[in-house]
Amino acid sequence: MNQDYIQPHPWSIIEEGFDRERVKSSESLFSIGNGAMGQRANFEESYSGPTFQGSYIGGVYYPDKTRVGWWKNGYPEYFAKVLNAPNWIGIHVEINGTPLDLATCSNIKNFKRELNMKEGWYQRSFVATTPNNIELEVVTTRFLSLSHDEVGAIKFEITPINSDTLIVFKPYIDAGITNEDSNWDDKFWNTTKVTSEKNRAFIESHTMKTNFKVCTFMQAYTVYGDLLKSSPDSENSEELSIGFEFSQKVKKGEKVSLIKYGGYTVDRNHEADKLTEAANIVLDEVSSLGFDGLLEEQKKAWAQIWEMSDIAIEGDIKAQQGIRFNIFQLNQTYTGTDSRLNIGPKGFTGEKYGGSTYWDTEAYCLQFYMATKNQEVARKLLKYRYNHLEKAIENAEKLGFKNGAALYPMVTMNGEECHNEWEITFEEIHRNGAIAYAIYNYTRYTEDYSYVPEMGLEVLIGIARFWQQRVNWSENRKKYVMLGVTGPNEYENNVHNNWYTNYIAKWCLEYALEQLDYVQQNHPADYKRIIEKTKLTNDETGLWKKVAAHMYLPYSEEHGVYLQQDGFLDKDLVRVADLDRKERPINQHWSWDRILRSPYIKQADTLQGFYFFEDHFTVDELEKHFDFYEPFTVHESSLSPCVHSVQAAKLNRMEQAYTFYLRTSRLDLDDYNKEVEEGLHITSMAGTWMSIVEGFGGMRVKDGKLCFAPKIPEQWEKYSFKINFRDRILKVTITQEGANFDIDAGEPLEILVNEKPITLSA
Template identity: 55%
Template sequence: MKNYIIHDPWHIIEAQYRPEHNEFSESIFSIGNGRMGQRGNFEENFSGKTLSGSYIAGVYYPDKTRVGWWKNGYPAYFAKVINSVNWIGLHIKINGETLDLVACTVQHFERRLDMKHGILDRSFIATLTNGIQVEVKSSRMYHMFHTETAALQYHLRLLNADARVELSSYLSGDVFNRDSNYDEKFWKTVDRNAEEYLRMVMETKKTNFLVETLLLNRFYHNSKLTDPQERTIHADRVSESVGIDAAMGDTLTIEKRVSIVSSTNHERGSLYEVAKSNLQAITRESFEQLKNKQHQAWQTIWKESDIQIEGDIAAQQAIRFNIFQLHQTYTGEDARLNIGPKGFTGEKYGGVTYWDTEAYCLPFYLSTQDVTVARNLLLYRYQHLQKAIENASKLGFKGGAALYPMVTINGEECHNEWEITFEEIHRNGAIAFAIFNYIRYTGDIAYLLPWGLEVLIAISRFWSQRVNWSVNKQKYVILGVTGPNEYENNVNNNWYTNTMAAWCLRYTLECLDRANEIDKTALEELMHKLGFSALETEKWRHIVDHLYYPDDKSRGIFLQQDDFLDKELIPANELPLAQRPLNQHWSWDRILRSCYIKQADVLQGLYFFEGNFDMDTIRRNYEFYEPLTVHESSLSPCVHCIIAAKLGKEDKAYEFYLRTARLDLDDYNNDTEEGLHITSMAGTWLSIVEGFAGMRVYNDQLHFKPFIPSNWESYAFHVQFRGVKLYVKVSRDNFEIKNLSESGINLIFNDRPFTVEPALTT
């Protein structure tokens, strides 16, 4: 763990130069706006440890799969959201010496991420080897008010001597991905020039995404605009430079404004004009005016989604950091986009979509944003339905059965670890559960026709073919799977997977009945289109009634899978700390034979379907599995927090909250340098709203059953439910709800019904 990020309610602050942890800090200080984003890289040259990263939503490369030997059904590629044009770059020489903090003596250093206003600031004082001391202050923002643009301002002041300063600002297409399977560069430069603006046109290999970048530089000497003296064009770089004889105390400033547009959003032939129009729009205003617009855009965001905590600055900082990164990653304006596990903060996982979106992120957007945002997340999967059917057919499934991919950017499966690609099929259930979750929360039953039901039928067709009848058990079984706990592979009858399969079939049957009530004609048309018959529903009912679930009756628990109790059951707290995380210290063979659980598995099912189980059942399973769980997935602590809160284990709930909330800020799993855990950040929001506040939806009503951590004075948040906006505040001796809409709402508080009228307080 790392603990040098200073606790502050609205800022992420690094107050000391730590080159050995720079890649960790680069992840923490990433910024973006839903369309594009960037790691917290330095503008000036830096020869130390760094992972350069600048990313554009929807632009990817199909990196050829690298495996020892090929297996039928393996994806041919792993899709990656790739490192793109470097627009922030500056090359600075002072009396002939390049400014590079690795070669300097650094007297002061601070990086500060202003989450309230969406601005990344950095400052330092450093002495070069030639004795010149300089002070640098920089500010950078990816505009939330104009998401194809960004800007930065960089001030350099001479502190102890006169000096010749040469300042070069550039665009560079000389970029690569560290995780390239064959050390291949994914881009080719199509055009570059330095006429009206610095211009770089790049195209991805194979996928042929065209990206146009226009950069406007403004150089100042003591606030006086200075024209560039030289323009340089190389094969994959264009730059503008000035050379100034500056006196001690002088300040040199450069402002960079950029527009980055791609053929994913615009016609290829129009990219230059679109980028030019974007750039002109932001260059008509001063940098301070752009900052004010950024402030206003973030003020609107925070008004709907902020969570305020009194009495615990570390917890307050953490929840805001998680919410901030979620909004930087996904705005919901485009149904073609989704939420990558790393967002715009790193390369790991390719930056593409997993089941995390449906299982963890959807509730955050349902409760804090307009309903269209959550609907766009569902439509993303509907648009990929035919690809999901193709994915299933490659594995031998027929008749319109769909297997949604574990990893994707365009609907095709592109994950290439067999135990994940072929076996972690529970992801199909998360897609179905998202439809259920969306409808129960919004009341938008009309979503079933024409979108949701077609997806549910295709998923159910998969489950009906994936089971097989066991003569020995006289039950249907599901063999050869990997559950949410990826520290177990190729197991039989994973309880969560079997439970999810039966639920999907049952829910699809219910939705068929509901669709018949909504629009019988439309349903008949859909059935004709899909070649659907009553024989299928008969088989589904038989599977639901005869599916096998492993359990241990003596303990009163569900077994994670068949034969789980053959393992040596040693609690995780007895493991030496030097061996954690296990995935960085143990062989895979040792992990697979152990009892240790990477993330909530049985408990994931109890979280999703808690209404189906009594408290004693939930308690017994929690108390058996929690001690065996090592939480080496970012998705694990939030589920444990919510269940612990439900069981009244308030101290454990708070412990798990801090683990999920400060997972990246404190680097719990020693892997933040690879990028932030964006999708699990939604779990932080869940931990407070569903965990501490106990918010649920039962029978079309919101329920609350809150508690407050012992060291908090209060916490407050906004939620939207079926068109009604609510402000909820929980304090030591009070529970307050304000209805900020025009119509009343009925809800349940601690099992008692209440009606909250507009603008009234209960």
């Protein structure tokens, strides 16, 4: 059974009714962010029940020393982790001297959470009775500003229902925090200064080892009727925290509010010795606007985002809610304004995977940002990898590779590998292919070839050198083979000749050679500079050609399909449909040994190659491979259903495509994998966008032209989306009757619809 407590709504995520068992899941689902920082939906007031506290700052991390049972040469020294940052949202509340705590309250009624995705705010409300028998209504509203991305705002409103009451608000900031996923219980933060100024408070601290300097700040005041109280009654300052106290006698049926602004200034953006000064400047800006003025700005900023990135679906409210939730979280995680940042698999919603950069960015996310923002945003994601090329070369050197071979990390914050499971760190090397594919995908979509001579060619040379050194000649097969790898399907570790890895390696070598020719012909000065810098020789490129031409690709004549890897047919090929449902998901019920010997596929592997390189194969070949592999796929990776949805739509299997779409779009809302309390699956959410735009919309770029093969699930009346294609905004609307394409300005644009040319004019 999947969870089903989230109420269907086209623009909001809504929970009704208080359930202690759901608190951690809801903390993930109602998370908020603004690209620079984010936080789980923890209660502002004290809560003594199970909770997972989390506030995070983009780009601020700690190198937590690796913890493994047996050290192997080449292991990364540390696992870089996005840190649980000092807490700025906290507000202790006392009701006639008794703490407000939902874990100790009785008669909790009308409990509701709402994440309003259209306008970018989160609200929680309830009526409850405290242990000293005061019944009260609470409404708390919170958002992280997009227009002032160092600050968030809270309005905490209380109305006593059954008697006049003394209400004491104690807003605070606290640097005495820990990470849920700490390896050694290290101290991650060192606090250096705790200060206050009128109704503002500041904690200056820095991360251990990495020495990121951060000022956590707040400003608070209360409003009761016409009375605005900006001077606290008292202050409580300790070594790691500071708080204020505001007392107010409140008449029965009347409302008192605490307004709190808070957030972080960081030395990534300001001078390290002027962080408190910078915090004062941002507090001046937001307090002059006031809570309501800041919220109006927020609504306008989100309206602008939705204008371009919304996908509207008519006739299917759960499908509509699912895609908007995915688009909302992607925009909360990465806005494209800072090329030093990237997209972590959990974004700002939890600590799993360390909050680092994975191959997901290049394989899944690039398309979304390229089409819904502009090519500059996508270019920043590519530049991020170019900036880390030297580290990728160092990573390869640690494993024994030479001559400028580059192995991009599986997991990283600053370009260094920080993942420490050997079967992934050393063997899941297909990630190198996704980096190269992103360069190809970007140039194909934007026609901006300037990235290749400026930065991309050096990246491709490093990657090609790695692949050429990673293979070895098999005298037995008279082919180049790749031994000891893990493909995208992590339920097969340390296998030989994973088809996807071999195929993408072959493609990378061919693509690097192509781009060398292109740069030599069109950018001779850049070519000369790059050849001198990389010391690339004709002998070396000759070897690349030879490896690409003789790469071994495992194939079964009997089944007429490429094999996942050499030993796939040696497995006991029992289909997923014949598994006991009580044993699903298998990663929570089976031993790892049993999983590795099974035929079960965690995510698209061979089919991932068919997704990337669909022009290399016929539709008949796709169908044969889909029918062979999908029955063995358990989809226990968040990155699996979206690829299957795109391919099922291409094969015109719309019911299957729709089922996969619902699974990818509601993966977290319905908690398919029973793990949502750890955080959301942010990068796979870009795959959900792909499943509509590339799956149902059939969007591709072929021979420089934008192409569509539109389809619509029978459950939908209509859907529409917008695409930014080479600075032309195209709106696509698809109904059960047909499809409509519009451009709003600029030169006419020729597109292909079901392979027929159509010219669009504004």
